[in-house]
Amino acid sequence: MRELFHQTLSPACRKIRLGLGEKKLEYAATLERVWEKRPQFLALNPGGEVPFLMDGGTGVSGAITIPEYLEELDCAIRLWPQTGPERTEARRLHEWFAVRCETDIAQAVLLEKINPRFAGARERERGPDMAAIRAGLDALRRMLDAIGTLSDTRNWLAGDALSWADLAAAALLSALDYIGDVPWAHNEAAKxxxxxxxxxxxxxxxxxxxxxxxxxQRQYANLDF
Amino acid sequence: MRELFHQTLSPACRKIRLGLGEKKLEYAATLERVWEKRPQFLALNPGGEVPFLMDGGTGVSGAITIPEYLEELDCAIRLWPQTGPERTEARRLHEWFAVRCETDIAQAVLLEKINPRFAGARERERGPDMAAIRAGLDALRRMLDAIGTLSDTRNWLAGDALSWADLAAAALLSALDYIGDVPWAHNEAAKxxxxxxxxxxxxxxxxxxxxxxxxxQRQYANLDF
Incomplete structure (x- = not known):
């Protein structure tokens, strides 16, 4: 049985949960409080980060590496396109959402808003860094515009079929949507x-x-938001 | 003819130059001052970032996507291992060096030290953020220790053969070495x-x-440093 170690609001972990679901690969999900540095987890995964997938005896870590690993399994449902140029386009967008957008948006908005709630008194006193949050929200609007433009001309973001590019974008947005920070009215096509x-x-x-x-937030699980 | 648009001190660009060289794929290298937003470059690559590879009519961008693209070309020299578990290990290390280490080290050390030199008077007055540089140098020592441990037990970092993991690590270190910031004495095996x-x-x-x-710096091109 596969076991995915994850955190609820991590966009990378959400993406792997979505990918395993789309590919209909069964797995057990284990919430891992990485800051507790649990010895049993570190024994499996010395790097100590999530997402981390145990698949039989094989441990796989990395937000980019796990999708490539899953695509190389014997599974009929593929989330990379089968032709070269489309696959390159899907990988490009996947990297953009998973690395660049996550750095620019999730780190600014999620970490600044969430961490103070769980931080010590000194951190709470500092409060969130509003300039970082504003820069993150600017980047979020640019991401929504890119999604809107792509989905106006393609069935899914990288082409005809759903791909890891869609999952990376949706995972990041769903983490932000959990805390209520996605300005959906900004781009109708992205919504x-x-x-x-x-x-x-x-x-x-x-x-x-x-x-x-x-x-x-109230609309998080609502399909007609 | 392939054309690689790059910047001299970008670790990601250095990695692609190394990969093209190892694979003996001919290319022309074009220095691109991305901040000038050159219209001819943006016409090819609307994202405007480097590294960016034009290969015939195909444009490929992304520090993770370009290696995957090059590996799918018909080229006898492979920089991913041919067996599944070794390939996953090489991708994991490649991602760690190219995303995590580059974020933690290059952004802290390179950007803080280099950017003020080319910035306006107000930026220069601010000076580099010494706390960010110290955190980056701590992360650099951890990276050197990881390289030392890996190269003590393996021929190259991910296994028997040279891989993109080695190239990503060497590209980042060589960019830092250019400005003289690698404490080589810290780990003899890494050196x-x-x-x-x-x-x-x-x-x-x-x-x-x-x-x-x-x-x-003086020793940068010296093979016996």
Whole structure:
């Protein structure tokens, strides 16, 4: 049995949960509080980060590496396109969402807003860095515009078929949506694309997420938001 | 003819130059001052970032995507291992060096030290952020220790053969080495690994780099440093 070690609001972990769901690969999900540095987890994964997938005796880590690993399994459902130029385009967008957008947006918005809640008194006093949050929200609007433009001309973001590019974008947006920070009115086409992907069966486990002490915003699980 | 648009001190660009060299794929290298937003470049690559590879009519961008693209070309020299578990290990290390280490080290050390030189008067007055530089140098020592441990037990970092993992690590270190910031004495095994990779023919174009107004430190091109 596969076991995915993850954190609820990590966009990279959400993407792997979506990918495993789309590919209909069974797995057990284990919430891992990485800051506790649990010895049993570090014994499996010395790097100590999530997402981390144990597949039989093989441990796989890395937000980019796990998708490549899953694509090389014997599984009929592919999330990379089968032709070279389309695959390169899907990888380019996947990298852009998973590395650049996650750095620019998630680190600014999620970490600045969430960490002070769980931090010590000194950190709480400092409060969130509003300039970082504003820069993150600017980058978020640019990401929504890119998604809108792509989904106006293609069925899914990288071409005809759903790919890891869609999953990376949706994973990041769903983490932000949990805390209520996605300005959906900013781009109607991006919202429509998100409604479609949010309605897929693979999304259901994410929509059931509820962090103790930090419930999702009201529309988080609503398919018609 | 392939054309690689790059910047001299970008670790990601250096990695692609090394990979093209190792694979003996001919290319023209074009220095691209991305901040000038040159219209001819943006017409090819709307994202405007480097590294960017034009290969015939195909444009490929992304520090992770370009290696995957090159590996799918018909080229006898492979920089991913041919067996699944070794390939996953090489991709994991490649991602760690190219995303995590580059974020933690290059952004802290390179950007803080280099950017003020080319910035306006107000930026220069601010001076470099010494706390960020110290955190980057701590991360650099951890990276050297990881390289030392890996190269003590393996021929190259991910296994028997040279891989993109080695190239990503060497590219980042060579960018730092250009400005003189690698504490080679910290880990003898890591230094020995770097001496080996620095001696390879694919490294020569990097060792010939010279930025106007910012010459490399004295030992930069020295194979016996």
């Amino acid at each position: 429509h694309w998100y409604m479609r992907i949010k309605s897929r069966p693979a999304f259901r486990p994410l929509l059931a997420d509820a962090i103790p002490g930090l419930p999702p | 020995h690994w770097y001496m080996r990779i620095k001696s390879r023919p694919a490294f020569r174009p990097l060792l010939a780099d010279a930025i106007p107004g910012l010459p490399p």
